[in-house]
Amino acid sequence: MNRGKYVFAQLTEFLPRRVFDTIVQRYDGNRYVKHFTCWNQLLCMMFGQLSNRDSLRDLILVLEAHSSKSYHLGLGKQITRSNLAKANG
Secondary structure: OOOOOOHHHHHHOOOOHHHHHHHHHHOOOOOOOOOOOHHHHHHHHHHHHHOOOOOHHHHHHHHHHOHHHHHHHOOOOOOOHHHHHHHHO
16 A cells, blocks of 8 residues: 555656746636646646557546546546547647
8 A cells, every 4th residue: 555655746746836837827828727727737648658658548548547546646536538639739
């Protein structure tokens, strides 16, 4: 059983969240967003890159398999393929 933070959560601590939020606010990145923010998109894409996923569908399947841990990883609650595709588009 894991008693500390997940490795992915430890890696995201190195990202400057305040700087990221400033850039998103400057370019109005979360204008029409309700739940799936730019920060969630960054974390999903980072998770896909670090876990060597080949496609968006493959990434969504892995995220659904780890859905019970998604809150602890900082990814958010609902990650769907359509939300991720719209955010990447």
